Amino acid sequence: MASISIPIPDELMEEIFLRLPTLRALALASATCTSFRRVIKGRTFRRRFSALHRPPLLGFMDAAGFQPAQAPHPSAPLTGAFGRCAVDFSFVPAVVSSSSCYVSPDEGGPRWRPRDVRDGRVLLDWRSLQAPVLNYWSYPEEGYEVSILMDSREHVDFYDYGLRLAWTRREWCNAADFHLAVCDPLSRRYVLLPTIPEDLAAQPQDRLWEFEPVLAPNTSDDGEEEPFKVICIARYRTKLVLFVFRSTTMQWCVVESPVFPSFDDMSCFDCVRGCFYWTQPWCWSDHLMVLDTRTLRFSTINFLTGYHLQLTDTDPIFDNRRPNALVVGREGAIEMFSLVCQHGTFALHHTSLQNNSDEWELKKIIQLPRQYYDYSVSTVGAAQGFLFFQCAPDGIHLENVDYYSMDVKTYEITKVCTKMDDFLNLKRALPYFSFPPLLSEPTI
Known part of the structure; x- marks a missing residue:
């Protein structure tokens, strides 16, 4: 007797595809047959997938163009989604x-x-x-x-x-x-x-x-x-x-x-829960400036309280650096990672400002790679739950600069890429996060 193939409902296929471990596995499933690809490319599945997974970091953008993530970074195989004309606009x-x-x-x-x-x-x-x-x-x-x-x-x-x-x-x-x-x-x-x-x-x-x-x-x-x-x-x-x-x-x-x-400079900022937060890029300031993008109103938050008062007694990084590197929200709290150099080595001091509190509390001190010392590390921005910083050998301005990301929840540090850059050219990193075209909806 011939076997009978029972069609799998689209709803069940969606549940299966949502549980695939990697984007590569999902791409292989999409290439298997037209019915699988139809479900994966469907708007309902793409919305459910993006709600459960944050998009991968593909690389950085700046005036020189697009710098893709490099192997062994897990996003390196995905960067082929960019064509030359896409990255030079x-x-x-x-x-x-x-x-x-x-x-x-x-x-x-x-x-x-x-x-x-x-x-x-x-x-x-x-x-x-x-x-x-x-x-x-x-x-x-x-x-x-x-x-x-x-x-x-x-x-x-x-x-x-x-x-x-x-x-x-x-x-x-x-x-x-x-x-x-x-x-x-x-x-x-x-x-x-x-x-x-x-x-x-x-x-x-x-x-x-x-x-x-x-x-x-x-x-x-x-x-x-x-x-x-x-x-x-x-x-x-x-x-x-x-x-x-x-x-x-x-x-x-x-x-x-x-x-x-x-x-003096409004160009160093981070975005958290619909608000932009500015910190003083050259020295310790007594406040943060906040712009709520929904109400278009500015406000301020006290900065020099609690543990931050102790940080002012350390050796802050002035020479074209951002000592106050990141403001990020987690579970109702405002959190910050401050870059501090002591005895020639770097560390990020993770502090938190809980709701209904005016005192910044120390959560953890994270040591950065020790092969970089003196003034060879600077933070360059944050997005999607990651802090980004750049590192270079001391004493050379134009050189191969290493770019790193750190997951702010797990503190895992990953090298993203190396590019020829002017280390002293203070600028925000412009990280580009996106799912591959198979799973991404046009945003324009």
Whole structure:
């Protein structure tokens, strides 16, 4: 008698596939037959899978391009999902305007540069590199660093040992001069944002000193992808202004904050539960600045309490480092990892601020790899439950720099990659997390 094959219900196949141990096993199952692939590619299964598993780290993005995770990192086999044009963003159209004359990126001309990465999306800005375009310059004035846009054809004189620039004609940097785009590298989809309208950009009536565009995180509770939101934090001489773009309306609005930052640099931050947290990048500060991306309100949290008071007596790292490396939320608490160098070796001090408490408590001290010493380690950001830091031999600036990740729950340290980099060029790492195309939904 011939055997009878009973079809397996899709619901049962989903339960089986959700229990496969690795992404590789899931990919092999998808290639086995069309019915398996249909279930795995189904929207219901992909949502359930992403709710149970966090996406793998594929590598880092910066102005130089994409640096994939390297073997033996477990994500190394997955990085082939990126094509060359996806990682250099050449699929996003060039911007040509009165303030940016297009020259091919192959000729060293303008190009898109990643500024923030979140929820599978990449926020880009347009960078002009050649004349006759307006270049970005900065110079000290009255104790502050002033940024302007200046035509590179203008005459420039250096004096006072190069600490100040003089020129015959100035144009102050304006929020309307920035070009932004949001893209999904895997699906090669993108949205070109309109520039900030001149009437909104003129409202602060003050000199713009700092402009930091960020992607607001997805704060939905049901796993649904939200329309994206871009927040441009514009710091002026006497005020702080938020320019906010929502993809639902495709329009900008402006919000003036009653809180003015006391930090000299607003570019070092971490994102936790829908909020951005800023720490002072050069020394121990007495507070953290917090921006809630849902309410667009700033607040502060006391920093120099409890165990943090003891840390101020240690040898803090000043020379282009971030001693306060990470703010991360876990089970209702705010947690931080502070990078401390003592006796030539590095350690991360894990502290926690419990709800309804003003005292920071020490949870654990984690020793970092001992082959790096003196001032050869710096933290470069955090995302998806990982802290990222870079290490290099002491005394060499441009070299092969090792990048590491640390799971903030297990404290497991993993080497991600090695890349040629300027170690003293302080910047956030822009880690890119994503499932392979088989399991990822377009985010644009």
